[in-house]
Amino acid sequence: MATLTDGVRTRAGGDRLVIAGASAGTVFEWYDFYLYGSLASFITQHFFSGVNATTGYIFALLAFAAGFAVRPFGALVFGRLGDLWGRKNTFLVTMMLMGLSTFVVGLLPGYDQIGVAAPVLLIVMRLIQGLALGGEYGGAATYVAEHAPPGKRGLYTSWIQTTATLGLFLSLVVILLVRGQVGEEAFKAWAWRIPFLVSIVLLGVSLWIRLRLNESPVFQRMVAEGKGSTRPLTESFARWPNLKLVLLALFGLTAGQAVVWYTGQFYALFFLEKTLRVDGALTNGLVATALLLATPFFLVFGWLSDKIGRKPIILAGCLLAALTYFPIFKALTAAANPQLAAASASAPVTLVADPADCTFQFDPVGKQVFASSCDLAKSALANAGVSYANQAAPPGATAVVRIGPTQISSFRGAGLPAPELKARKADWTKTLGDALTAAGYPAKADPATMNKPLVVALLWLLVLYVTMVYGPIAAALVEMFPARIRYTSMSLPYHIGNGWFGGFLPTTAFAMVAATGNIYYGLWYPVVIATVTFVVGLLLVKEMRGASIEA
Structure with missing residues (x-):
């Protein structure tokens, strides 16, 4: 299909180069960004080994989320540059920052070598990645949309939408290949760094492709006619008509889109490996298979949005997710770890404890000792991956764990010398583990009993x-905002939605589960936000399919 560039028709091959160039670089950036999420458990071991296990995992997820936290700031910085300096030049800079910071992660020494400096340096690299990604997406989506012919904007930009999933898929494939070549022990010890180091090669290839691209025709024309913005931040966010569109884009489109995205891909990955105790390599393989089978539908729904509109498809996805997440994740438990599902039904676990005896076990500096009878019981149950109900006990009572008809009393560790506390905790944890095993709770998911086709489905x-x-979503956002401030205006709601609402989902959901003991409780986070987006989008967001994007 031809496109219009300075009044001259270019061949379809030019369109393909535009899509391939923008998409290849974005795949690479997502690969870099999501390597961290795919390797969260190894990051915990090497960079957060100085704190307790639960805090360490939450810290690893927080470091994962740190990259998302700064994405809106990257959107402001690079969005402004994109509207002033050009789409192509800006996303070349963001790609360089992403590639180099990812490569450095593969070289960082661990906690055992440089102490607390290790997680600090790791988080600095994640912040640089987040800033870079904050500027990448808006540029790539705007660039492709501004090349798209009439009636195909949704299809063309949907290629950009495949890049996040393809980047995750690529990260999982590289991890699987390295694991298979070096073995689990070597991978845990040092080879987990290889996927980060490989990114330097991908950076070179992506730069070569993108350097062959020309600037967006809409931006070129806008500059030639002197219609560009000199103050894109002011025009985007200090003037109510455009600020209103930014808020509607956030709450009526991107917030719900974000939580559905991260639940369907990342939280599902965490849920399988951390909660259901599925082997890490098998988890990656199952998720990668599902991603491969589903990825073509990005193009299907992008194409369909050119026919029936963007809004109906996006809001339908939010509504379906809100209505079905709980039954889907419960079915996932039964399919991936049927022994766990059966034990939970036949011998449900209840923690009977004085609420005043229970604390939220998050210790940023790793110095606090959680030694109350409730905290000791909760920590052991969380580490065992067991879902449990909470029941209030009389004030001052020692916590008791009920496993079906069996009762096991916890103990009070406050005031005990550290060696004695450690020994008693180990003995009590073993007693609890034996009781759970006797009740049918598995230590790990058994691949032989797993219904793999159903898990993939x-x-x-x-x-x-x-x-x-x-x-x-890319076509919907591009069509909402004028060309002179498009990069800035669409980038911020997208990255607040995906960086904050979506990026903090794994951390928030895991913390909700840890606090309540219910392995499904964290799903309330995406369900509520997806519902809010459905209502706001249905009532307040205007369908913009086919709107002119030249002005």
């Missing part, structure tokens, strides 16, 4: 929702 359904909300 459920994961595919979760990713299908992702394709519904994500496939048309």
Whole structure:
């Protein structure tokens, strides 16, 4: 299909180069960004080994989320540059920052070598990645949309939408290949760094492709006619008509899209490995298979949005997710770890404890000792991956864990010398573990009893929702804002939605589960936000399919 560039028709090959160039670089950036999420458990071991296990994992997730936290600031910095300096030049800079910071992560020494400096340096690299990604997406989406011919804007930009999933898929494939070549022990010890180091090669290839691209024709024309903005931040956010569009884009489109995206891909990954105790390599393989099968639907829904509109498809995905997440994740438990599901039904676990005896076990500096009877019981249950109900006990009572008809009393560790506390905790944890085993609770998911086709089918359904909300979102955002401030205006709501609402989802959901003991409780986070987006989008967001993007 031809495109219009300075009044001259270019060949379809030019369109393909535009899509390939923008998409290849964005795949690489997502690969870099999501390597961290895929390797969160190894990051915990090497960079947060100075704190207790639960705090360490939450810290690892927080470091993962740190990259998302700064994405809106990257959107402001690079969005402004993109509207002043050009789409192509800006996303070349963001790609360089992403590639180099990812390569450095592969070289960083661990906690055992340089102490607290290790997690600090890791988080600095994550912040640089987040800033870079904050500037990348808006540039790539705007660049492709401004090249797209009439009636194909949704289809063209949906190629950009595949890049996040393809980047995650690529990260999982590279991890699987390295694991298979070096073995689990070597991978845990040092080879987990290899996927980060490989990024330097991908950076070189992506730069070579992108350097062959020309600037966006809409931007070129806008500059030639003197219509560009000199104050894109002021025009975007200090003037109510455009600020109103930014808020509607956030709450009526991107917030719900974000939580559906991260639930369907990342939280599902965490849930399988951390909660259901599925082997890490097997988890990566199952998720990668589901991603591969579902990825073409980004293009399907992008194409369909050119026919029926962006809004109906995005909001339908949010509604379906909100209505079905709980049954899907419960079915995932039964399929991935049927022994756990059976034990939970036949011998449910209840923690009977004085609420005043229980604390939220998050210790940023790793110095606090959680030694109350409730905290000791909760820590052991969380580490065992067991879902439990909470029941209040009389004030001052020692916590008791009920496993079906069996009762096991916890103990009070406050005031005990550290060696004695450690020994008693080990003995009590073993007693609890023996009782759980006797009740049918497995230490790990058994691959032989797993219904792998059903697990893949459920994961595919979760990713299908992702394709519904994500496939048309770039076209929807591009069409909402004028060309002179488009890069800035669309980048901020996208990255607040995906960086904050979505990026903090794994951390928030895991903390909700840890606090309540219910392995499904964290799903309330995406369900509520997706519902809010459905209502706001349905009532207040205007369908903009086919709107002119030249002005």
